[in-house]
Amino acid sequence: MESVKEVSVASSSYNAPLVPLTLDTLLNHLEISVSESEKRANGSLNLRDFYTVYLIETKVTDPNCQYKLGNLTTVWRRYTEFEQLRDYLEVTYPYIVLPPLPEKRVMFGWQKISNDTFDPNFIDRRRAGLENFLLRIAAHPVLTWDKHFIEFLQNEEGWRESYKSNGYLQLVENKLKGLSVSVRLKKPDPKFETIRDYGGTLYSNLNNLLKARSRTAEKEYTIHKLHANYGRVFSEWSAIEKEMGDALQKTGHYLDSLASSIDASLEDEELLADQLKEYLFFALSLQSVCKNHEVLQLQLEDAEDVVASKNVERTKVQQGKTGLMSRLFGAVDTEEVREFKVNLLDQQIQEGASTVNDTKGNLSDFSSKALLDIDRFQNQKVHDLKDTLSNYTYLQLKTARKGLQTWLQIRDCLQNIP
């Protein structure tokens, strides 16, 4: 396999998607950002319903761009519109491991992370997540030039209308119905089975990890904040002491700083948790692709079943053993009737066979595209998670070093007591 040189394109707080340099993506020509958010009210004065909108800004960076792109655009979109875009992409590109949206509701919340979706911190993290979502699509070799995607980025009203008019809503609903049916395949594809199982374990591991992490974060937070109580008491104590006063006062200040230092490091850690969350949802995307494969495979098996049963019927007719009537009364079809039936069945068999071929073609087409994208996804995943885990390590080290330094300073202080 040729080693494709890949380039990272950075997003605000997320890992940069890898893009093969040989491929021309939208990002080579357009700068995309989700820069702001705004709270808006819906409905009449009596029934106020609030929602948040996000500002998508694009800017053409390449003056010689031959593609039709709006030069400088600003578009306000709310979360549900992003969902609609993603639904459209799911239906249109069922073989692609689609980038996920940031969480709809707060997951793995703890003391500092409120469950309120209007919390400014949550909104800002969602904003970053939405930007990352768009950048990932813009960097994707298959998705990048999708017209509706570009329209989503640049044409506020236009996209809404075309979404309605193209009946995507209906398509999506149909598809969701189809997926809810449980599938039992005669000959499941082992490759896709493995991938689906992998998706399951990835989800479960990340889920457990994120849950456990949020609980440790909560404890760490509580412990540090309690140290502020020390700060107060040591200051009060220093007021009544002569020789110890100075050292106690300083110790109190150091303990206060210990208590306040935790905020920044836990905020940084939360950003890393968001990166892991993205892969939690990516695991679901992966399983989606496998599910789509199953649906196609089922179609093929059904088509093959039809042909097989028609063949059986044809043989029976040929031998004149058809119908309950003939078995009861021993009546035999006339030559003419038999030939007519056989011809009809032959026609059906031919039609059926061509359906099978088409379906087979679809399936193999799907499989090859899907496996290609899954490969791309796995590479991206390794790159991204290595980044996230490295940053996690450096963050832990930094926090521990800071703590050590503070306590060493406290020790020096106390040792100066005569």
Place this chain on the structure above:
Amino acid sequence: MANSNSSAVIDVLVENKEISSILRDNQQFDHSSICSGSTYDNSLVQSPSIESFSTIHDIENLSELNMDENSDLCVKIDNPQKHLETLETFITFRITTRVARIEFTENEYVVRRRYNDFLWLRQKLVECHPFCIVPPLPGKHSLMGQLDRVTQHPILSCNEHFKLFLTAKQSDFNLSRRQKLPVEHKVRTLSHANSTHAILKNRHIEFDKTKTYLGTLAEKLSSIEKISNRINKERSEYVTELNNFHPIFTTWATTEPELSGMLQNIGSAVERGSAAQNALVQSYNSTIGNPMKDFLAYIDVVQETIRKRESYQYAYEVSIEELNKRHSEKDKLIALAQNPVSTTGSFSLWKQPSCDDKLEKLGMCIPQLLKKVESNQDNLECANESLRSDLQRWQLEKTQCLKKILLDFVQKQINYYQATVSAWEYVASELNQQNGSTKSNAK
């Protein structure tokens, strides 16, 4: 070191490992009870609460008693042993003394004493030196602490009962304990001593300031102990969460061949952090919990001693008041005698003798009162002097003691953070190595 023939000495396992596991099993124990009555699975049978002795290590030989450069008296305690006697079960401790003072005939002494003996010693010291600040004995874990403080006290360490405590053989010691001590050693138990509401006419500013200071100090130290306790509880829960957290990295590593090394390294760093945190949690009692409690008990002793002094002052003031009352009574009577009120004959005659009687009584009573006032004043001045000087000494001791407690506490924190830093430094260095190698592969 067998004591009386009738007692069975059972060698107690002093190995720290055993005891720390018992500590874990029995989180709550009562410092003051001698017999906990609980049974353990291993060789300790119905032992009195021996958990508190985990810090008492056996001294291999006497040369381990490193004499401080300037001290002529060094005392160490170790080797708790359980004794089963017909009527009771108790623990004795081996007290080893190295001394270079004239009053002591030998240079080295080794004796065995039990907890009650320590209580006796303290009682005697308080009786002999009512205005010295005698270190308290709140619990069995504070035996060494108390001995240290007494040893370092310039007055208490010279006390004859202390000498007896350190040197007498068991049988002699028991004998002298039961002896009735001469009365003059007993401090006059003043009924006023208990009345904390005794209002003094002349407040002694210096001692009052000390009282206020001690009250605030005790309050602050108590707060610190409470905060530390609370934090320790949270830490212990944190350890539980960390122990749920790190295995997930290991599990995940099994399905990610390319990330496996990294995930396992991170998992083990979290595990090491958790173990270090646990060590911090376990050290709480010995680092802050007990020392703080002991010191607060010590502050109580100081407050009590100051109150004793106040009772002396009160007694003195009361006696002065009484004397003055008698004086004014006398003066009134004399005035009456010199200027008799002219009334009907027999009446005035009748008054005269009772007036003389009274004067006679006063004549006897007043000198007695005067003596009482003088002796009270002497006592008060002695008490003031004694207390003032011991307070000065105590203030210095207090600073050193608190400094040590705080430094111990801080050191444990430093140990924890150092362990954590080194755990993550390892992971980071592994990462850098990997990055270095992938960069060179890409070339």
